[in-house]
Structure formats: C-alpha cells, structure tokens
Amino acid sequence: MTYEALFEHISQKKSYLCIGLDTDIRKIPAHLLKESDPVFEFNKQIIDATADYCVSYKPNIAFYEALGAKGWESLQKTIEYIPKSHFTIADAKRGDIGNTSGLYARTFFDPSSSGLNFDSVTVAPYMGSDSVTPFLDFEGKWVILLALTSNSGGADFQRLETKDGLVYEQVLKTSQTWAGADRMMYVVGATQTKDLANIRTIVPDHFLLVPGVGAQGGNLEEVSRYGMNKACGLLVNASRSIIYAGNGLDFAEKAKEEAQVLQKEMAVYLDKYCN
Helix, strand or coil: CCCHHHHHHHHHCCCEEEEECCCCCCCHHHHHHHHHHHHHHHHHHHHHHHHHHCCEEEHHHHHHHHHHHHHHHHHHHHHHHHCCCCCCEEEEEEEECCCHHHHHHHHHHHHCCCCCCCEEEEEECCCHHHCCCCCHHCCCEEEEEEEEEECCHHHHHHCCCCCCHHHHHHHHHHHCCCCCCCCCEEEEECCCCCHHHHHHHHCCCCCCCCEEEEECCCCCCHHHHHHCCCHHHHHHCCCHHHHCCCCCCCCHHHHHHHHHHCCCCCHHHHHHHHC
C-alpha cells in the first residue's frame, strides 16, 4: 500500500484507527473454544464487525507464536481474511542483522515462503541499518521503527542524552537516510504526547503508529493535535479496549460499538487538525 493510498483510505473512512489483534486464547469468549480454530474465528468476527471503522489491523505476533504451528496457521488465515483495503502490520519487533534480518523480512513479506503477506513490520533500531535495510529490499513494503515507546523502561535508553540530542531523536534523524516517508513509519507511544511536537519537527511527513489509546490511557485528542500532519500521518492503535469490550455471545457487536466511538471522535479531529 502506498502513502497516498493509505491517506485516501483514511480520508474516505474518516478514521485513522488501527485495531490490534492481540488475540489471547485464554481471554476469548468461551463459546468459541468449540470451534476448530477459536483464534481465527474470534479474529474473523472482530474483523467483520469493525472493518468499516478502521483502516488497519495489527496482529501482535507473540500471541500466535505462543501457540506453535496452530497459531501460525491462525495468523495466516487472519491475514488472508483482512480486506485488501486495510493496511496490515506485523507487530513483531524484530531486530537482528544480515541474513537473519533478511529471513525475518521474508517471513512477513514473502507469501511464497511463509504464507504471510503483511504490508509492514515493526523493527527495533538498536543494531542500526543492518537490522532495518533487509526489510526495505521488499518493494512496496514498510518498516515501522520503534522510536519512543510508552513503557516506563523505554526511557532507560530512548531518552539518554548524546552530544547530538536524545537517543530517540537520533533514531528519527539517522533512519531517514535509509528510507523516506513512503516506506518508513515510527512507533510513538500515546502517552508521549509532550514529545509529539518535537517529533513532528524531525519527521514532519512520516506516519506515526501510536499505540496506547484505550486500555493504556493515551489521550486521542492530544495525540491528534500534536501528531497529525497534512496527510493525517497517524495510525492510532487500540487493542484490548476494542477486541475485549465484550466477552459473551455479543462480543463482536461490543467491539463494533467501541470502534465506532473512536472513529466518530477521529472524524472530528481530522476536520480540525489535518491541514
């Protein structure tokens, strides 16, 4: 998916909502456990209920890897089921080098190899360009680089001062030499709103993937005010607050209601801040 196509989808939907498919088999409604593939059935119903209100889906790969081969099968079926109009993110946070990084890229981008065909993957920048550029060898695919995360431990390294600024600032500046705004996004936690204005001075045109709205307490209005650019430039992720909004037979309807609430709020901010 191109930068322009993503913005067009956002404009049509009046939404920049990304839904995290962090599907834990221990948390899904009990009535689904009788299905041959409970995880996929859960995801399928969530997607059916919410696709009209979001522009992206982000499976957290750990939830599927923890189930072994069956989890991988559930993930593959989920990716194939997501409408092609929606931007897909493999939340894998890979970060190795050389051939290993290339194999990770093949895992998520080459359906003839693994059966998976994501639009993008999250990557850790700690090992530098060697850990990132192999993903960029796949034409049209995106890297979403961890920049400034919401977890308290993130400050241990991301906010360390160097002679050229904070470490997270150097990640933003240096990585722009690897790819432009049409191939590179950045993860910025929703609780880091005080830094969003500064981040926008460094990466004015790039999309930001912003997790932490919803269960983690991020403020959508502040994220939108300080993080939005003329092409929206935001994918705001909500996971647990949507997919686990209900736990009964009507779980999908409850998810739909939560997604619709966020979409309506996003429509207001798009009109207000996207300029």
